[in-house]
Amino acid sequence: MQYDTGKHCVYYHRYHIVWSTKYRYKVLTGALRLRVRDICRQVCRENEVDILRGVLSSDHVHMFVSVPPKLAISDLVRKMKGRSSYRAQREFPAIRKRYWGCRFWGRGYFSTTNGAITEDIVLQYLENHIADPTGARW
16 A cells, blocks of 8 residues: 655545446447546546546446545546536537537446455456446556
C-alpha cells in the first residue's frame, strides 16, 4: 500500500465508482467510447485524481481512482458526467436525437471504498469485467 501526499496531508483514498447511460442504452461504442474516456481522463487530470484502472462497457463506466481529500467523490462524478454528457451530445448529433431530454447518463452512481475488500480483488474484478473482447481499457 502506497500513501499519497498533499501539501499538508498524507492519504490513501481509493474509490470504485460506477455509473451508467440513461435507460442502459448500449451507446458507448466506437468514437463515442474513446471521447468519453478522454473527457474522463481530462477531468481527473484537472482535479489531481489518479486513475488506477478503468473500464468502459457499452452501457456503463467503471473506474478505480485515487482521490485527494480536498475533492468530494460526488463532485468528481458530477464533473465527469456533466462534461462528458454536454460534449458527447454536442459532438455526436445522433446521441442528441436518442436522448432528447438532454440527459445522457442515468441519475445516480455507485461508489465504494476498498476497505471491506482488498485492492487486488477490485483490480481483478475490473480486469475480468468485460465479456466482449472489444472493450476499451484505460
